[in-house]
Amino acid sequence: MAPAFHDFAHTLTSGDLPEDVLRVLRRSFTDTMGVAAVASTTQMADIARRGALALFGVGGAGGSRILMHGARVSPAGAAMAGAFTVDAVDAHDGTSPCKGHAGSAVFPALLALTDAMPEPVNGAEFATLLAIAYEVSYRAGLAQHATCADYHTSGAWTAVGVATACARGLGATPEQIRHAAGIGEYHGPRSQMMRCIDHPTMVRDGVGWGAPSGVTAAYLACEGFTGAPALTCEDAPSFWADLGTNWRLVEDTHYKPYPCCRWAHPSMDAAADLMREHALHHTDVAAVEIKTFHNATRLAGHSPATPDEFAYSIAFPVAALIVRGQVGVAELHEDTLRDPDIQRISSATTLIDDPHLTSISDGKRWAEVSLLLQDGRRVSAAPRTPRGDVDMPLSANDIEAKFHLFADPVLGEPRAQELASLSGNFDHLSASEFARLRDLCLSAP
Structure with a gap:
C-alpha cells in the first residue's frame, strides 16, 4: 500500500x-537555469523583481536572493x-x-527556501526536496484536471507540491506537511489557463503566485496554521x-527545443522537417496549413x-521557423515581430480544428502540417507529436546546446560553464559546493 503523501514527503x-x-532532476536543473538566465533580461522579469522589492521585505524568516x-x-x-522570471x-x-509546468515554480521556490535557511543544505538534500515537489505537483495536477471542469x-497544483516540499525542508511533522498542502491548495491561484491563451499577457502559467503561495503555506503550517485537506492529494x-x-516525474517530464507554447511544437517540428527534406527556402512557401487539436487553434497569433x-x-512561431530556420534567442527580440518575411507566411497560415487530432491529444500534442509552394505543389508531413517528449527525448547534447544558447x-x-557542470551533478555536491551552485543561480549576471 502506498504511503500517504505527507508521510512520503516526511520520510x-x-x-x-x-x-x-536523479537523471531527470539534473537535466531539469540545467535546463531551467538556462531559461532563467535569458528570461532575467525580459521586461516581465524586471517588473516582477521591482514588485518583489516593493512588497516583500526581509523578515524573521531571513533573506533570499532573487x-x-x-x-x-x-x-x-x-x-x-523567480517564478515569474522563469515563466x-x-x-x-x-x-x-x-x-x-512544475520546474518554473519548484526551482525558484526551493532555491529561495534554502537560501534563507540557517543550516547549509547539500546537493542530496536538495534533490530530495526537488523530487517531493515535482512528484506531488504532478500527481496533484493530474487529480485536479480529472476532477475540475x-x-x-x-500555479494551482504546483502550490501544493511547493508547500509539501518546503514544509519538509523546514522540518515539519507529517501532520504539518499535510496542513501545508491544504493551505497551499486553498490559497493557491485557481487561474484559468485558457484566459491567457485567448488574451496572452504576463499572467502566463500562474506559477508566479503558485510558488509563493506554496512557500507561504509551508511557513504558516510550521507556525501552527491549519488548512483544509488538499482535495487533490486526499480525495x-x-x-x-x-x-x-x-515516478510520474520520470514518465511525464518533457523538454522544449523552442521558447513558445508546447502546443505549437508539433507543427514547428513538422514544418522544419518539410523545409529540410524538400530543400526549401522560405521564398518557396506560399501558404501553410496546420491541422491540430482544438485548444491549439485558439493560440492563433498571426500578428503578435x-x-x-x-x-x-x-502561426507566427511556425512562420519564424520557416524563415529563420530556428526559434531561439534572436527570435525572442521584439524586432522579430516586425520581420516582413515572417509576417507574410504567418498571415498566409490557416489553422484547422481537427476533431480526430483533438480526440487523440490526451496527454500528447498532435498536429499535421502542409506547405503550399509557389510552384503549385503541396508537401505534407504525417501527423506527429513534438520532440522532447519521453518517446522522442532531446539528447544530452541538445539540452547542453540549448542551455549555452540561452x-x-x-x-x-x-560562469555558464561552471553552472552547467555543477547543476549536472548537483545531487553529489557537498554543502559548500551546493552553496556555490546556488550563488551562480541567484547572483546578478
Missing part, C-alpha cells in the same frame, strides 16, 4: 531516489520574482498529462496509489504585437 531520503529520477539578480527579499518574494520565456520543462494553470486516491514506486502574444501563438550571452561562458 523520503536521497537514498530512496532511483537513478532515473533568481539571477541577487537582491534580498523574503523567501516568498524571491519565489514570486517569462516559455522554454522550461513541462508535463503534457498535466498540460503545464476548468483547465487551471500550473483522488487513484492518482496516489503507486506513490513512491512509480508583444512577446507574450508570440509565446502563446502558433545562458552564455547573459552570464558569460565561464
Whole structure:
C-alpha cells in the first residue's frame, strides 16, 4: 500500500531516489537555469523583481536572493520574482498529462527556501526536496484536471507540491506537511489557463503566485496554521496509489527545443522537417496549413504585437521557423515581430480544428502540417507529436546546446560553464559546493 503523501514527503531520503529520477532532476536543473538566465533580461522579469522589492521585505524568516539578480527579499518574494522570471520565456520543462509546468515554480521556490535557511543544505538534500515537489505537483495536477471542469494553470497544483516540499525542508511533522498542502491548495491561484491563451499577457502559467503561495503555506503550517485537506492529494486516491514506486516525474517530464507554447511544437517540428527534406527556402512557401487539436487553434497569433502574444501563438512561431530556420534567442527580440518575411507566411497560415487530432491529444500534442509552394505543389508531413517528449527525448547534447544558447550571452561562458557542470551533478555536491551552485543561480549576471 502506498504511503500517504505527507508521510512520503516526511520520510523520503536521497537514498530512496532511483537513478532515473536523479537523471531527470539534473537535466531539469540545467535546463531551467538556462531559461532563467535569458528570461532575467525580459521586461516581465524586471517588473516582477521591482514588485518583489516593493512588497516583500526581509523578515524573521531571513533573506533570499532573487533568481539571477541577487537582491534580498523574503523567501516568498524571491519565489514570486523567480517564478515569474522563469515563466517569462516559455522554454522550461513541462508535463503534457498535466498540460503545464512544475520546474518554473519548484526551482525558484526551493532555491529561495534554502537560501534563507540557517543550516547549509547539500546537493542530496536538495534533490530530495526537488523530487517531493515535482512528484506531488504532478500527481496533484493530474487529480485536479480529472476532477475540475476548468483547465487551471500550473500555479494551482504546483502550490501544493511547493508547500509539501518546503514544509519538509523546514522540518515539519507529517501532520504539518499535510496542513501545508491544504493551505497551499486553498490559497493557491485557481487561474484559468485558457484566459491567457485567448488574451496572452504576463499572467502566463500562474506559477508566479503558485510558488509563493506554496512557500507561504509551508511557513504558516510550521507556525501552527491549519488548512483544509488538499482535495487533490486526499480525495483522488487513484492518482496516489503507486506513490513512491512509480515516478510520474520520470514518465511525464518533457523538454522544449523552442521558447513558445508546447502546443505549437508539433507543427514547428513538422514544418522544419518539410523545409529540410524538400530543400526549401522560405521564398518557396506560399501558404501553410496546420491541422491540430482544438485548444491549439485558439493560440492563433498571426500578428503578435508583444512577446507574450508570440509565446502563446502558433502561426507566427511556425512562420519564424520557416524563415529563420530556428526559434531561439534572436527570435525572442521584439524586432522579430516586425520581420516582413515572417509576417507574410504567418498571415498566409490557416489553422484547422481537427476533431480526430483533438480526440487523440490526451496527454500528447498532435498536429499535421502542409506547405503550399509557389510552384503549385503541396508537401505534407504525417501527423506527429513534438520532440522532447519521453518517446522522442532531446539528447544530452541538445539540452547542453540549448542551455549555452540561452545562458552564455547573459552570464558569460565561464560562469555558464561552471553552472552547467555543477547543476549536472548537483545531487553529489557537498554543502559548500551546493552553496556555490546556488550563488551562480541567484547572483546578478
